[in-house]
Amino acid sequence: MKAYDKKDEERSYFILNTSRRTQKNKGVRNIKAHITIVMHLYYVDMLERWTKYIDDIPPYIECLVISSNEELIRIIESDVHYSNIKIVKKPNVGRDISALLVAAKGYIKESDYVCFVHDKKEHQDPYRYEETDLWVHNLWENTIGSSVYIENVLETFENDPQLGILSVPEPIGLYFDTWAGRGWYGSFQATKDLAEKLHLKCDISPDEPPVTIGTALWFRTMALSKLFSYPWDYTDFDDSKLKSGNYVSYAV
Secondary structure: OOEEEEOOOOOEEEEEOOOOOOOOOOOHHHOOOOEEEEEEOOOHHHHHHHHHHHHOOOOOOEEEEEEOOHHHHHHHHHOHHHOOOEEEEOOOOOHHHHHHHHHOHHHHHOOOEEEEEEOOOOOOOHHHHHHHHHHHHHHHHHHHOOHHHHHHHHHHHHHOOOOOEEEOOOEEEOOOOOOOOOOOOOOHHHHHHHHHHOOOOOOOOOOOOOOOOOOOEEEEHHHHHHHHHOOOOHHHOOHHHOOOOOOHHHHO
C-alpha cells in the first residue's frame, strides 16, 4: 500500500511508502542486533522540525547526530529532546557524505543495521524551494517516520537475510527533475571509478539510472562492507568540486 503526499498535483509528487505504518510488531524488540540511526544536521532553523522524529525513536536504538555547526551542537547539548543522543563534531567539508563515511564509520562498523538521514536546503534555484522541502519530508518520513515504521523496517530486514538496502522513493517534480531522465546528472564516470576503486562486481551503464539519490537509507552493514572498509578521510573531499557532477560525493 502506498500513499501520495501531493503539493500542487500538476507540479510535483513524492511517493511515501507508508505500508504497515500502524500495525505494530511485537517481536522486533527481541532481535539480537545493534541498530544505529545516524543523522547529519547543519541548519539551526530546521532543527525543531526533526524533534518529533527523534522523540519517537525506540529507546533501544543508538542515535548519533553529526554536525559541523557549532551553534547547532550547543542547542542539541542543552535540549532535553536530545539527551540520549551522541554528538559527533566534524569539519565543515564533505557535507553528509563525509559524515557517513568518516565521522560515523566507527559506530557503523559496530552496528548490524544502520539508518542514515540528513537535513537539506535549496540555495540556488528559488523554483525548487518547495519541491526540495517536500523531498526532505520524503526522506525523513521514509526512514524514521515513526517508531512503528522503524520497527517494521527492522522486521523486514530480519525476515529477509538477503536484503541489504532499503532506500526512499525517488523524487519527481516539474523543477526537481534529476531523476526524470537525468539520473546520473554527470556523475557516471565518478561512480564507475569509485566502483573500480572498491573492487565492486557490478554492472553499471550510463543508460541505466542509479538505484536512488539523496543519501537517506537503511542498510545492513555487511552489505556495504567494501564501502566502509575503504580508508576514507576528510582529505578525500573537496567541496569546491560540488558544482561538478563528476565528484566523489555524488558517486557515493
